[in-house]
Amino acid sequence: MVIRSGKFKANAREALADPQLQRAMSNVGVGFVQKRRMAMDKLPEFDALRDQARDIKNHTFQYLDLYYEEYEKKVREAGGHVHFAPTDGDARDIILDICRNAGAHSVTKGKSMIAEEIAINDHLEENGIKPIETDLGEYIIQLRGEAPSHIIAPAIHLNKDQVEASFREAHTGLDENRNLDEPESLVAEARSMLREAFLNADVGITGANFLIAETGTSVIVTNEGNGDLTQSLPRVHIVITSLEKMVPTLEDATAILRVLARTATGQEMAVYNTFSTGPRREGDPDGPEEYHVVVLDNGRSSMIGTEFQDMLRCIRCGACMNHCPVYQSVGGHAYGWVYPGPMGSVLSPSLIGVDKAGHLPNASTFCGRCEAVCPMRIPLPKMMRHWREREFERHLSPFSVRSGLGFWKFFATRPRLYNFTAAVAMPVLAALAGAKGYLKALPLATGWTHYRNLPAPEGRTFQQQWRDHLAGVDE
Amino acid sequence: MTIPTHQASADKPHVGLFVTCLVDLMRPVIGFATVDLIEKSGCRVSVPEMQTCCGQPAFNSGDRAGTKRLARQVIAAFDEFDYVVAPSGSCAGMLKAHYGELFADEPGMSDTVKSFCDKTFELVSFLVDIRGMTEVAAEFRGKVTYHDSCAGLRELGIQAQPRALLKSVAGLEISEMQDPDVCCGFGGTFCVKYGDISNAIVEKKTANIDASGAEVLLAGDLGCLMNMAGKLSREGRSVEVRHVSEVLAGMTDGPAIGAKRT
Numbered sequence: 001m002v003i004r005s006g007k008f009k010a011n012a013r014e015a016l017a018d019p020q021l022q023r024a025m026s027n028v029g030v031g032f033v034q035k036r037r038m039a040m041d042k043l044p045e046f047d048a049l050r051d052q053a054r055d056i057k058n059h060t061f062q063y064l065d066l067y068y069e070e071y072e073k074k075v076r077e078a079g080g081h082v083h084f085a086p087t088d089g090d091a092r093d094i095i096l097d098i099c100r101n102a103g104a105h106s107v108t109k110g111k112s113m114i115a116e117e118i119a120i121n122d123h124l125e126e127n128g129i130k131p132i133e134t135d136l137g138e139y140i141i142q143l144r145g146e147a148p149s150h151i152i153a154p155a156i157h158l159n160k161d162q163v164e165a166s167f168r169e170a171h172t173g174l175d176e177n178r179n180l181d182e183p184e185s186l187v188a189e190a191r192s193m194l195r196e197a198f199l200n201a202d203v204g205i206t207g208a209n210f211l212i213a214e215t216g217t218s219v220i221v222t223n224e225g226n227g228d229l230t231q232s233l234p235r236v237h238i239v240i241t242s243l244e245k246m247v248p249t250l251e252d253a254t255a256i257l258r259v260l261a262r263t264a265t266g267q268e269m270a271v272y273n274t275f276s277t278g279p280r281r282e283g284d285p286d287g288p289e290e291y292h293v294v295v296l297d298n299g300r301s302s303m304i305g306t307e308f309q310d311m312l313r314c315i316r317c318g319a320c321m322n323h324c325p326v327y328q329s330v331g332g333h334a335y336g337w338v339y340p341g342p343m344g345s346v347l348s349p350s351l352i353g354v355d356k357a358g359h360l361p362n363a364s365t366f367c368g369r370c371e372a373v374c375p376m377r378i379p380l381p382k383m384m385r386h387w388r389e390r391e392f393e394r395h396l397s398p399f400s401v402r403s404g405l406g407f408w409k410f411f412a413t414r415p416r417l418y419n420f421t422a423a424v425a426m427p428v429l430a431a432l433a434g435a436k437g438y439l440k441a442l443p444l445a446t447g448w449t450h451y452r453n454l455p456a457p458e459g460r461t462f463q464q465q466w467r468d469h470l471a472g473v474d475e
Numbered sequence: 476m477t478i479p480t481h482q483a484s485a486d487k488p489h490v491g492l493f494v495t496c497l498v499d500l501m502r503p504v505i506g507f508a509t510v511d512l513i514e515k516s517g518c519r520v521s522v523p524e525m526q527t528c529c530g531q532p533a534f535n536s537g538d539r540a541g542t543k544r545l546a547r548q549v550i551a552a553f554d555e556f557d558y559v560v561a562p563s564g565s566c567a568g569m570l571k572a573h574y575g576e577l578f579a580d581e582p583g584m585s586d587t588v589k590s591f592c593d594k595t596f597e598l599v600s601f602l603v604d605i606r607g608m609t610e611v612a613a614e615f616r617g618k619v620t621y622h623d624s625c626a627g628l629r630e631l632g633i634q635a636q637p638r639a640l641l642k643s644v645a646g647l648e649i650s651e652m653q654d655p656d657v658c659c660g661f662g663g664t665f666c667v668k669y670g671d672i673s674n675a676i677v678e679k680k681t682a683n684i685d686a687s688g689a690e691v692l693l694a695g696d697l698g699c700l701m702n703m704a705g706k707l708s709r710e711g712r713s714v715e716v717r718h719v720s721e722v723l724a725g726m727t728d729g730p731a732i733g734a735k736r737t
Contacts, residue, residue: 368626368630412545452706466522
């Protein structure tokens with residue numbers, strides 16, 4: 001995937017001027033937020049569960065090498081294969097090899113953000129293998145040649161009429177006068193198209209929400225059932241996942257499942273929670289003949305032990321973006337790479353470099369709503385600030401920011417000079433505004449006055465007035 | 476404007492007012508309202524001259540060393556007081572919640588910083604949670620809506636306290652807006668660095684404010700208030716904007732934020 005995060009400002013401007021996108025995004029702050037709220041109201045022990053979930057992951061990272069070894073051993077014992085992929089390129093090579101060995105022509109895919117991270121679809125297509133997305137949202141954006149704009153609702157940036165238009169264009173050979181007004185008719189049409197793909201696929205690729213060390217199990221959490229068809233019908237099942245999905249035990253996975261769906265969609269549990277351990281055994285009625293797990297690192301292991309380690313706890317519920325005023329305004333594509341919203345603003349610089357993703361941790365009001373809803377208690381604003389510190393240290397911050405900050409610091413660390421200067425400047429500003437009480441434009445403050453009026457200062461500073469007050473002089 | 480009498484009595488807790496740079500520069504009446512309210516809660520107040528800013532602009536721009544220089548200045552300036560009180564959730568959050576983190580790598584500073592953080596409060600939470608204030612004697616005729624500024628709400632847990640005191644104001648009616656706890660788009664330097672996104676956020680906020688039917692918007696942070704007041708005024712909406720302390724102290728004779736001067 002081409003990285004466009006460096007153009008965040010331009011991307012955001014475009015997004016704000018896109019009426020279709022704005023119409024679609026207006027639902028995010030309502031639907032997801034309300035559903036989560038309702039689920040939380042019914043779960044008074046949520047905070048205790050969050051603590052438990054956080055502690056499970058923190059413990060796992062402390063002993064990740066041991067748990068990884070155990071996990072690999074258990075998968076092998078169950079007849080599966082674990083492939084460690086240090087980089088995205090390694091993961092692509094491994095997956096292509098497995099597909100080639102299976103003589104694959106067509107591959108069905110469940111929803112996976114790791115698959116986006118390694119851009120596996122493009123790679124398979126370039127090598128003559130057809131990937132077919134089976135999650136409805138992913139299917140829609142694949143038809144449109146787009147990337148997901150949300151980690152659990154990939155087509156959230158679209159409206160129903162846009163989906164209808166894409167279906168009419170892609171699904172040729174159907175009755176042109178068919179009715180696609182209702183969401184149900186769109187779903188039915190997608191289902192009928194996908195049914196054949198499920199049956200014809202040689203390989204099925206899914207992601208994983210968890211890897212369980214004690215049993216060598218991978219877990220997927222879905223609502224459409226497409227993941228189950230993807231992984232049980234083809235001859236070969238490939239799980240593409242990443243290092244930090246590890247948990248020690250089944251008990252740990254279920255503990256985290258209790259917070260996952262509730263914060264993601266407001267469901268107590270997702271519709272399908274599927275646990276896969278190895279390929280089909282003798283006597284099993286179904287399942288793949290081969291079971292491969294590709295575990296991607298891509299920079300994650302180097303986050304352990306740094307101020308960004310907490311980010312690895314993320315379980316990709318999407319609550320942070322659902323509640324983010326910036327995400328709600330500009331949508332996911334503006335972030336310019338795979339992971340949008342607050343979690344992306346922290347994770348992307350780790351994975352692609354702060355020089356490429358530097359805008360993202362800066363484009364936050366630090367309102368803290370992301371941290372407040374995070375089921376894994378990830379201190380997202382704090383980590384965005386850490387990225388800003390890294391940028392500042394490396395002199396990557398824009399000149400205007402550094403020079404403005406330097407100017408301000410000069411005064412702020414000299415209280416007497418500061419008070420004197422303020423006492424001179426504020427009355428001037430007040431006089432400029434005159435009786436109307438605000439300024440419509442002010443040089444050097446156009447970033448403010450372009451969109452809003454600048455309320456005028458009273459005139460004399462508090463410190464001046466306070467001195468007079470102490471001296472017994474009333475105004 | 477009536478300026479409150481400075482009450483000095485040695486046995487009362489001594490509060491150092493951290494006036495905040497915005498209040499000092501833009502709207503001193505909030506400083507006087509704050510002094511009045513703290514005095515009414517049974518404390519005496521002083522205002523150290525050696526204060527400027529809490530350091531947030533540097534802290535949120537990644538300049539840790541610069542922030543520390545300012546933080547040391549603030550901590551020293553308020554050393555002698557029993558309490559430090561600021562009429563801003565954002566600045567108080569910086570002093571109370573972030574100074575500790577800032578000096579985490581200096582064990583030698585930990586006692587000094589901890590005692591500073593422990594004695595620092597945002598104004599309204601100081602009045603209600605620390606001083607046990609349950610009502611004020613003010614009067615204000617009209618329907619108001621209250622915006623929960625982010626740092627005060629999420630770093631310091633300020634939500635019920637201002638509403639409790641506002642309910643005791645004679646003649647005042649609270650009309651809640653939709654999503655009072657959602658950011659107004661100010662975000663310090665964010666509002667100029669990402670002006671168009673900030674604008675999209677504040678537009679939603681002003682629409683919610685307007686839809687509440689309130690005549691007056693109140694909040695506890697001057698930065699947010701100036702952002703919302705500036706947008707309301709640019710949109711030609713007639714809502715008056717004030718800091719919550721002005722209403723609680725009964726100091727609403729002067730013009731509202733960004734409003735006409737008579």
